[in-house]
Amino acid sequence: MTGATELPGSPAKVADALEKAGYLADAGVATAAFLAMRMRKPLFCEGEPGTGKTSLALALAEALGQPLIRLQCHEGIDASQALYEWDFPRQLLHLRAMEAASGGTLDVDAAEQSLYTDRFLLARPLLRALTTAPCVLLIDEIDRADDEFEAFLLQLLDENAVTIPEYGEVRAQTPPLVVLTSNRTREVHDALKRRCLYHWLEHPDLAREIAILRARIPGIGARLAGQVADAVRRLRELELLKPPGVAESLDWAQALLALDRDELDAEAAALTLGAVLKYSEDAERVRAKLDALLA
Template sequence: MELESTRDVAARLQETGYLCDEALATVTYLALRMQRPLLLEGEPGTGKTALAEALAESLDLPLIRLQCYEGIDATQALYDWDFPRQILHLRALEAAGRGDVEVEEAEKSLYDARFLLARPVLRALQDSPAVLLVDEVDRADDEFEAFLLEVLSTYQVTIPELGTVKAATPPLVVLTSNRTRELHDALKRRCLYHWIDHPGLEREVEIVRSRAPEVSEALGRQVVTLVQQLRDRHDLQKPPGVAETLDWARALHHLGTTELDLATASVTLGALVKYREDADRVRQALDQMLRA
């Protein structure tokens, strides 16, 4: 973990194309220095997942991602046993004339490390230093939160058949949440917390210039200006995030657009808004917005 200061964090992230403000750079630096998980909340598309990716790139560490979903449990996060290989192992023992091997010895040989399928959390402990991204943790349930809290408190897990696996160096853990539900206080207390909001106009223009340098400055500013106006509307089911801004700017560039006009904007809205009702509302307002 070679980042020496908040300024160093911001500079190294910028080298990967990720632009952050002082507050985010500070909490990221503290997470590194204090070896604490970093919990990022915010609207979809504000750069929470991208921060973990940029950190892994800037630190030259592997990024290990655990995508959360409803019903996920510790098995999907920790480990499983390779059942087909275990069956082949038993057949190999029989073929080798070792059918008389004691039952206890045969069972023990089935739970060797070579048959272990490490899932993201266990891999992060085994391969540390690494960046472990626990994405959309708010989609998981209370039991999974409790499991995560236990692992993040000790950075170790116990596999009954093999013993305890403890990270020599705790991984840098980044948890993201779109706040579809409130996380428990116990998990939040274990983490350093930061809310990532949509960037202001000038910062988003910088982001487009950094992440999509092929897009002209004039077109990028037009796109960002319109997106910023859309976020101020209260009738959209899902206001566009930074990811959608970048997608739209790139789509317009691929069409050879140098200046945003009503016709081109209308036919490329699929890169910006993802609900039919939102697209209809935006089309109705586009002419007035482009004239503003």
């Protein structure tokens, strides 16, 4: 990771910086990222899986020369997993050492104060983001967390600070650039969205997907890149259980190249469908209409 750079001065410069990091952003994404940096507001990215939400945060960190700190949300996530924990085993050993050193005359107040210090504080992603300046904080798949965790995030998004009861307030000297992502498996509450800039990410159009394939897979020919991008576009128009995203486009193209294929025909597609479709029902449905799909 290189040293932090100055923030890009326009959406066009953001797009250029992201392109150097391997992310081809359209005008909407570049503008949303620019405004998040300029206005110092979190960026809430929502969209179907595979539209590049997580990749945007990774590319922003690389483009800005800043560390990426990632919090992967899941059902039941709480403050101890996201913010901090106290190192109880070390605290217990510390108490025993103090008791032995005091000859049985342990000062309870002094012992208690000594337990809640940096020495025993285990920083989780959110706390690390507040104490790492500057950085990009990715709160990934917030829709997988529950309502209580959303409410817990509000102080951090409002104030770039959190309060630890035994320790006090921790406030970021330089606020992190926060990117939240959601696959919309459930609606995120308005209270959280109001604190953010919002952007809905679509799958890339045909021309941009071809450009992504050629940028990310230097050895791919223009013909194969066009065939893969067009076939994936048609797959997304079917009612599949899991429509393919850009990651699947890249996997499919790489699988074809690994088999020394320079053209996507029905035979090659049938052999490599596992790179682009992840459910047997989807694969069976597509195999039945491969000729029409690739026509």
